[in-house]
Amino acid sequence: MVGRRGFFTSMGGGAVLALGACARSPGLEAAGTPVGAIAATGFAALQVNGATRGAAVGFDDRHVLTCAHVVASGGPVVLRRGLDGAEVTAGAVLRSRRMDLAVLRVPAGFLQPPICATEAPRSGEAVWAAGVPGLGSPVAQGVVEAVDAEMPGFGRGFTARMPVLMGYSGGPVVDRNGVLMGLTSALPGGGGASFLAFLTGADLDGLTARDRRVFVLCIQRAGAEARRLLG
Numbered sequence: 001m002v003g004r005r006g007f008f009t010s011m012g013g014g015a016v017l018a019l020g021a022c023a024r025s026p027g028l029e030a031a032g033t034p035v036g037a038i039a040a041t042g043f044a045a046l047q048v049n050g051a052t053r054g055a056a057v058g059f060d061d062r063h064v065l066t067c068a069h070v071v072a073s074g075g076p077v078v079l080r081r082g083l084d085g086a087e088v089t090a091g092a093v094l095r096s097r098r099m100d101l102a103v104l105r106v107p108a109g110f111l112q113p114p115i116c117a118t119e120a121p122r123s124g125e126a127v128w129a130a131g132v133p134g135l136g137s138p139v140a141q142g143v144v145e146a147v148d149a150e151m152p153g154f155g156r157g158f159t160a161r162m163p164v165l166m167g168y169s170g171g172p173v174v175d176r177n178g179v180l181m182g183l184t185s186a187l188p189g190g191g192g193a194s195f196l197a198f199l200t201g202a203d204l205d206g207l208t209a210r211d212r213r214v215f216v217l218c219i220q221r222a223g224a225e226a227r228r229l230l231g
Helices: 036-041 191-200 204-208 219-230
Strands: 003-008 012-018 043-048 051-060 063-066 077-081 087-089 093-095 102-105 126-130 139-144 149-151 155-161 172-174 180-188 213-218
Touching: 036 043, 036 172, 063 219, 102 219, 155 180, 155 219, 180 219, 213 219
Parallel strands: none
Antiparallel strands: 003 012, 003 149, 012 180, 043 051, 043 077, 051 063, 063 102, 077 087, 093 102, 126 139, 126 172, 139 155, 149 155, 155 213, 172 180, 180 213
């Protein structure tokens, strides 16, 4: 997890805290929700140097996407598939300089690429996210807030209000049909409580906050950047 300062162009100034963290995959807990299909076949918990830092989603047959800040520390990256717990070590890691995005190479067929959105979200639209928090639910539900927001260093996407926790970074945000809309990236105004969560691995502030403002990197821009990186 990395603390940064930045702003939403549509919302004004404020501190930004990137999400990262500790321990479990949504697996069966996501079943029956719109994010269930991705959690079962296109989602993996991501570990760096043995510590769980966030999540990754399928991009194509041999690559997955995550947030760059999740793998910023370097070291071996291990992915654990959401439903069956199968593990692989990622190969090459390509990091974007334009946005909070990294592309990881994995064995063919490890994750299934999900269906991706082709249009921007609508204000008030229901969304679901999956992650790997140490404590709390690995599935969150919320609503789209600002349909077009930009954070320097993180990229362009949208904001939503939802109770995501540390460990959701790089994980999927989907609409009610399970279509991938973007990747959970950061919180504005992280504050002392979130810093304590970083130190202890327990996001106690997040467990009580039901409407955190979350920045989501839109999948259309993330996909275009990933294709550029793969060149």
